[in-house]
Amino acid sequence: xxxxxxKEKAKKQxxxxxxxxxxxxxxxxxxxxxxxxxxxxxxxLTECVKYRKKHPKxxxx
Numbered sequence: 001x002x003x004x005x006x007k008e009k010a011k012k013q014x015x016x017x018x019x020x021x022x023x024x025x026x027x028x029x030x031x032x033x034x035x036x037x038x039x040x041x042x043x044x045l046t047e048c049v050k051y052r053k054k055h056p057k058x059x060x061x
Contacts (some may be wrong), residue, residue, distance in 0.1 A: 016041070
């Protein structure tokens with residue numbers, strides 16, 4: 001596994017507003033996967049960024 005520098009390990013705090021129903025869905029999903037809600041959101045965002053890097057948008061010419 002790739003080692004991260006201390007700067008990359010630092011976490012940023014981001015205020016996030018979610019609807020009650022979305023939060024409940026995320027909480028249930030997180031519980032199913034033994035994560036906190038915060039951990040689940042971070043996991044999902046990380047997966048989306050990885051996917052986007054592998055599948056870049058094609059430019060319209």
